[in-house]
Amino acid sequence: MCALAAAFALAAAVPAAAQPSNNAVTADFSAFQIIAQRNIFDPNRYPRYQQNYRRTSSRSAPTFSLVGAMSYRKGMFAFFDGTDPDYQKAIQAGGDIAGYTVTNITLNGVQLATNGQTINLKVGAAMRLEGDSWVLNQPGDWTESSSGGGESISPQETPAPSPGAGGGEVNDVLKRLMQLRQQEEK
Numbered sequence: 175m176c177a178l179a180a181a182f183a184l185a186a187a188v189p190a191a192a193q194p195s196n197n198a199v200t201a202d203f204s205a206f207q208i209i210a211q212r213n214i215f216d217p218n219r220y221p222r223y224q225q226n227y228r229r230t231s232s233r234s235a236p237t238f239s240l241v242g243a244m245s246y247r248k249g250m251f252a253f254f255d256g257t258d259p260d261y262q263k264a265i266q267a268g269g270d271i272a273g274y275t276v277t278n279i280t281l282n283g284v285q286l287a288t289n290g291q292t293i294n295l296k297v298g299a300a301m302r303l304e305g306d307s308w309v310l311n312q313p314g315d316w317t318e319s320s321s322g323g324g325e326s327i328s329p330q331e332t333p334a335p336s337p338g339a340g341g342g343e344v345n346d347v348l349k350r351l352m353q354l355r356q357q358e359e360k
Contacts (some may be wrong), residue, residue: 236261237311238272239300243281250279272301272308 198300213219238256244253249262254271262270269276274286274293295301298313 189200235302236272236303240295240297242297243279243284245281252276252279252284272303274301274308 180248234257236257238254238261239259241253241255243250243252249266251266252269253264255262256272263271265271266274267276267279271286274288276284277287277292278285283294286295293301293310295310296312300311301308301311302311307318
């Protein structure tokens with residue numbers, strides 16, 4: 175026991191070695207740069223091997239389209255999308271977009287009015303600014319040139335498709351299918 179008491183006395187007499195503390199030099203932002211570079215939640219991120227990547231945006235004609243319509247407790251809303259943030263919004267009847275006032279909203283489309291003109295814009299259709307006037311483009315009417323591809327806006331409704339325009343083949347197929355069904359039912 176004497177030896178053990180002597181060891182404790184000797185240990186108490188010798189100063190203890192200092193332990194490293196947590197007071198290290200504080201790191202600056204560059205130490206955490208990897209977190210910003212590899213953030214998987216960043217919607218604007220791009221592959222690391224293309225760090226000098228820059229988006230090239232071609233200046234296209236301003237457009238907006240009717241994406242859809244929905245009925246809420248507060249009423250009908252029309253949803254628009256476009257090339258400008260001003261054209262990306264949800265509007266109730268009486269709201270404005272690109273100088274047009276939404277006068278009526280149905281689930282199939284909206285009615286736009288300006289300067290005495292009334293335009294029926296169906297879901298999927300778009301308006302494109304060509305020169306100083308807006309041109310209505312139905313789905314499938316887009317062209318690469320900015321000079322055409324759409325119909326000029328008439329003061330009333332958009333024209334209906336002409337009867338019999340390419341419908342002959344479709345009618346023949348429908349007739350044959352109906353005949354086959356009648357034969358199967360017999």
